[in-house]
Amino acid sequence: MSEPFASTRRKFLARTGALGITAGTASPPLAQTAQPPNVPEWMRAPGEPVLWRKYGLPSEFEQNVVRRFNPTRRMKVPGEGPSYTPLQDLHGTITPSGLVFERHHSGIPNIDPAQHRLMVHGLVKQPMVFSIEDLARFPSVSRIYFLECSGNTNTEYRAPVAKSVQESHGLFSNCEWTGVMLSTILEQVGLQPDAHWILAEGADAAAMTRSVPIAKCLDDAMLVYTQNGEALRPEQGYPLRLLLPGWEGNMSIKWLRRIKVASEPFMTREETSKYTDLMPDGRSRQFSFLMEAKSVITFPSAGHKLKERGFYEISGLAWSGSGRISRVHVSIDGGRNWREAQIQEPILSRAAVRFSLPWRWEGGEAILQSRVIDETGYVQPTRQQIISVRGTGPWFYHNNAIQSWKVSPSGEITNVHT
Amino acid sequence: MSEPFASTRRKFLARTGALGITAGTASPPLAQTAQPPNVPEWMRAPGEPVLWRKYGLPSEFEQNVVRRFNPTRRMKVPGEGPSYTPLQDLHGTITPSGLVFERHHSGIPNIDPAQHRLMVHGLVKQPMVFSIEDLARFPSVSRIYFLECSGNTNTEYRAPVAKSVQESHGLFSNCEWTGVMLSTILEQVGLQPDAHWILAEGADAAAMTRSVPIAKCLDDAMLVYTQNGEALRPEQGYPLRLLLPGWEGNMSIKWLRRIKVASEPFMTREETSKYTDLMPDGRSRQFSFLMEAKSVITFPSAGHKLKERGFYEISGLAWSGSGRISRVHVSIDGGRNWREAQIQEPILSRAAVRFSLPWRWEGGEAILQSRVIDETGYVQPTRQQIISVRGTGPWFYHNNAIQSWKVSPSGEITNVHT
Numbered sequence: 001m002s003e004p005f006a007s008t009r010r011k012f013l014a015r016t017g018a019l020g021i022t023a024g025t026a027s028p029p030l031a032q033t034a035q036p037p038n039v040p041e042w043m044r045a046p047g048e049p050v051l052w053r054k055y056g057l058p059s060e061f062e063q064n065v066v067r068r069f070n071p072t073r074r075m076k077v078p079g080e081g082p083s084y085t086p087l088q089d090l091h092g093t094i095t096p097s098g099l100v101f102e103r104h105h106s107g108i109p110n111i112d113p114a115q116h117r118l119m120v121h122g123l124v125k126q127p128m129v130f131s132i133e134d135l136a137r138f139p140s141v142s143r144i145y146f147l148e149c150s151g152n153t154n155t156e157y158r159a160p161v162a163k164s165v166q167e168s169h170g171l172f173s174n175c176e177w178t179g180v181m182l183s184t185i186l187e188q189v190g191l192q193p194d195a196h197w198i199l200a201e202g203a204d205a206a207a208m209t210r211s212v213p214i215a216k217c218l219d220d221a222m223l224v225y226t227q228n229g230e231a232l233r234p235e236q237g238y239p240l241r242l243l244l245p246g247w248e249g250n251m252s253i254k255w256l257r258r259i260k261v262a263s264e265p266f267m268t269r270e271e272t273s274k275y276t277d278l279m280p281d282g283r284s285r286q287f288s289f290l291m292e293a294k295s296v297i298t299f300p301s302a303g304h305k306l307k308e309r310g311f312y313e314i315s316g317l318a319w320s321g322s323g324r325i326s327r328v329h330v331s332i333d334g335g336r337n338w339r340e341a342q343i344q345e346p347i348l349s350r351a352a353v354r355f356s357l358p359w360r361w362e363g364g365e366a367i368l369q370s371r372v373i374d375e376t377g378y379v380q381p382t383r384q385q386i387i388s389v390r391g392t393g394p395w396f397y398h399n400n401a402i403q404s405w406k407v408s409p410s411g412e413i414t415n416v417h418t
Numbered sequence: 419m420s421e422p423f424a425s426t427r428r429k430f431l432a433r434t435g436a437l438g439i440t441a442g443t444a445s446p447p448l449a450q451t452a453q454p455p456n457v458p459e460w461m462r463a464p465g466e467p468v469l470w471r472k473y474g475l476p477s478e479f480e481q482n483v484v485r486r487f488n489p490t491r492r493m494k495v496p497g498e499g500p501s502y503t504p505l506q507d508l509h510g511t512i513t514p515s516g517l518v519f520e521r522h523h524s525g526i527p528n529i530d531p532a533q534h535r536l537m538v539h540g541l542v543k544q545p546m547v548f549s550i551e552d553l554a555r556f557p558s559v560s561r562i563y564f565l566e567c568s569g570n571t572n573t574e575y576r577a578p579v580a581k582s583v584q585e586s587h588g589l590f591s592n593c594e595w596t597g598v599m600l601s602t603i604l605e606q607v608g609l610q611p612d613a614h615w616i617l618a619e620g621a622d623a624a625a626m627t628r629s630v631p632i633a634k635c636l637d638d639a640m641l642v643y644t645q646n647g648e649a650l651r652p653e654q655g656y657p658l659r660l661l662l663p664g665w666e667g668n669m670s671i672k673w674l675r676r677i678k679v680a681s682e683p684f685m686t687r688e689e690t691s692k693y694t695d696l697m698p699d700g701r702s703r704q705f706s707f708l709m710e711a712k713s714v715i716t717f718p719s720a721g722h723k724l725k726e727r728g729f730y731e732i733s734g735l736a737w738s739g740s741g742r743i744s745r746v747h748v749s750i751d752g753g754r755n756w757r758e759a760q761i762q763e764p765i766l767s768r769a770a771v772r773f774s775l776p777w778r779w780e781g782g783e784a785i786l787q788s789r790v791i792d793e794t795g796y797v798q799p800t801r802q803q804i805i806s807v808r809g810t811g812p813w814f815y816h817n818n819a820i821q822s823w824k825v826s827p828s829g830e831i832t833n834v835h836t
Contacts, residue, residue: 056485058652079466091647
C-alpha cells in the first residue's frame with residue numbers, strides 16, 4: 001500500500017542548502033528519476049496497541065519539552081520555588097496542563113478530594129462549609145484565562161540573563177478553567193454590609209494567604225476545580241483553587257480551604273514583606289494586583305538558531321490583565337520601525353493570543369521585539385520607561401517590558417537589552 | 419496560620435440531608451459552637467517539591483478518569499480499535515491530550531520526527547518532500563476544532579447498550595490544533611488543472627489511506643503538528659496529521675507521509691468496504707464526509723447518581739461539522755417540552771460548545787435530552803427520523819440522534835430509547 005519516497009533522506013538533506021530562498025519556499029523539487037523504496041521501519045509491523053496508555057503522554061522524542069527550574073535560584077524552604085513553562089517549544093495559545101508553570105511556597109500537598117472542604121466565614125450572614133461535590137452542584141462556567149506570576153521576567157531587569165524565553169517569560173500559562181463564580185458562593189453565604197475584603201487560604205503547608213478586594217470577588221473571580229477539561233493538576237491546586245483573572249498568579253490561591261470575609265485587608269506575609277513593589281523613594285507599593293499588558297516573541301527566541309536565510313514566521317504571545325488586546329506590533333530593528341502583527345482569533349478577555357508576522361531573514365543582524373496595546377489603550381512599556389518610574393532595583397515584580405532578541409549573522413538568537 | 423474548620427467532616431456529612439432543597443442552595447450553615455481544630459494531614463509538612471514532575475500528571479485520586487475500550491468489541495488485527503474519552507468526568511470544552519479518543523487501524527507507530535517526511539506528488543507542477551522542520555517554517559494557524567469518529571454512537575442504533583456517555587459518545591474530542599494550511603502547501607507544489615482529489619496516506623503499518631476532494635483541501639484543511647499547545651501525541655499522529663475540520667475523524671489521516679494529487683478518488687479500502695453508509699435499498703452512500711450537528715448531555719448521564727433532590731445543573735456538549743451552533747434545547751420530559759439552554763462563549767465554527775440548563779430535581783422520573791440547531795438551520799434528528807431514512811441496520815456510521823438519559827426516582831441515571 002505504501003509507495004516509495006522518491007528521495008532518500010541523505011539525498012534530501014544534501015539538497016536543503018537551497019531551502020527557503022524566497023518567502024514561502026520549502027524544500028526543493030524531487031528528482032524525477034526512480035529511487036529505491038523508502039518504507040520506514042515503523043510501517044513494517046503493527047505499532048503499540050490502542051490503550052497502550054489509558055492516559056496519554058508525549059512522544060519519547062519530545063522529552064526535552066519539560067518544565068525547568070531557574071538554574072540561578074536556590075530553594076529557600078522545602079518544596080518552595082518556581083518551575084517554568086517551555087514557551088519556546090509551544091504553539092497556539094493553550095498550555096497543556098503537564099507544562100503549566102509552578103510556584104509553590106511549601107510544596108504540593110496530596111489532597112483527598114473527598115475529605116477536602118472550603119469554609120466561608122467572617123462577615124457573612126451564614127457561615128458555610130462546602131465539599132467539592134457541593135461546589136460542583138452550583139452553576140458552572142468555563143473560561144480561558146492566562147495566569148502569570150508577578151515575578152515573571154524579574155531576572156531581566158538589570159541585565160539580560162535568561163538563556164531562553166522559558167527562563168525569561170516561562171512563569172506564564174494559559175488554560176481553560178471551569179468552576180463556580182465566587183459571586184455565586186458569596187451570594188449563598190450572604191455578605192454583611194461592611195464586607196470589603198476576603199482572606200483566601202490554601203491547604204498547603206505554607207497555608208498561603210492573600211487578601212482580595214470584594215469587588216474582584218463579585219466580578220470575575222472563580223472557584224475552579226477543572227483545568228483544560230479535567231480535574232486540576234496537584235501542582236495547580238487540586239482539588240480547588242481560587243482564580244482571579246488578570247491578577248498576579250500568587251493570589252489565585254491553590255488548594256483553597258478557607259475564605260474569611262472582613263472589612264479590611266489581612267496584611268499577610270505575602271502582601272507585606274513579599275509581593276510588594278519597592279519604589280525609588282524607599283516606599284513600597286502594596287496590593288499591585290493587576291498584570292498589565294505584555295507580549296513576547298517565542299519564535300525565534302534565545303536558544304533557537306536560524307539555519308539559513310529565507311522565510312520565517314515570527315510568532316509570539318500577548319496578553320493583558322485589563323481585558324482584550326487590540327494590537328500587537330513587531331520590530332525587527334530594535335524598535336525603530338514597527339509593523340502590525342496578525343492576531344489569531346478568538347481574542348478573549350484576559351487570555352493569551354498568538355500573534356505572527358512573516359519575515360524574510362537576509363542573514364544580517366536583527367533585533368526582534370514585540371509590543372502589545374490592549375483595549376484600554378495601554379501600551380507595553382520599554383525597560384527604560386519602567387526604570388524611569390520604579391528605579392533599578394534591587395528587586396522587581398511586574399516587569400512587563402518589551403523583550404529584545406538579537407539575531408546574529410550566524411543565525412544564533414540571544415537575549416539582549418537595547 | 420490555619421484556622422479550624424468549624425464543623426468536623428462527620429457532623430458535616432450528618433447534615434447534608436438538607437443539601438440542595440432550593441435552586442442554588444449548597445451545604446447547611448455551620449453550627450456556631452466551637453469545634454476542635456481540623457488541620458488536615460497534608461498541611462502538617464511540606465508537600466512534594468517544585469518539579470516533582472517535569473511533565474505533570476493528574477492526581478492519584480483521578481485514576482479512574484481514563485480512556486477505555488468498548489468491552490463489547492474485539493480487536494480484529496493487532497493494534498486495531500478505538501478507545502473512548504471519559505466525557506462524563508470532563509468539564510469545559512477542551513479535551514486534555516491524554517484523554518483524546520483513539521481509533522487506530524494497525525497500532526501506533528513510534529516515529530522519529532527527524533526522519534519523517536511528507537511527500538506531495540501526482541498532478542502537481544513540482545513534486546516536493548517536506549521535513550517537519552520545513553513545514554514548521556511556513557505561516558502557521560491555531561484553531562480549536564472537534565474531532566469525531568464516524569462510528570461514534572454506532573452501538574446505540576437498535577438498543578441503548580452503552581453504560582456511560584463515554585461508551586456512547588466518547589469517540590469525540592475537542593482540541594486546539596496548530597499547523598500549516600494545506601492550501602499553503604498545495605500552492606507551493608502547484609496544482610495541475612485536473613487536480614480534483616488527493617490521496618492522504620499515513621505512516622502506520624496499515625498505511626491508512628483516504629481520498630479527499632480538493633475543495634476541502636483548499637478550504638480549511640490543515641497539516642497539524644501541534645495539539646493543545648505541544649507536539650501531537652503519538653496516538654494522535656505524531657509528528658504530523660491531516661486535519662479536516664468537521665469531517666469524519668478517520669479522514670484526518672494520522673502520521674501523514676504522503677499526499678498524491680489526482681483527478682479521481684482512489685477508492686481505497688476505507689472508502690469502499692469501510693466508512694460507507696448502507697441504505698435500506700441495499701446501496702451504500704459513499705464519501706459521506708460531514709459530521710452533522712450533534713449534542714449530548716454529559717451530566718447527569720448514565721452511571722451518575724443523583725444523591726438527593728434539589729438543584730442540579732444539566733450540562734453537555736454540542737457541535738456541528740457545518741459551522742457554528744446556534745441554539746441548544748434541553749428537555750426533561752423525553753422531548754415533549756424543550757427549554758433553551760445557555761451556551762458558553764466563545765462559539766467557534768466546527769468546535770465543541772458547553773451548554774447548561776439549571777434544573778431542580780423533585781425526585782420523580784425524568785428523561786433528559788438535548789437537541790442542537792446549527793447556523794445552517796439543521797436540527798439534530800431523533801433516532802426515529804434517522805431510521806425513517808436509513809433503515810435499522812445492520813451497521814451505522816453517522817448516528818447523531820438525540821440521546822436520552824432516564825432519571826429514576828432512586829436517582830440512578832440510565833441509557834434509554836424513547
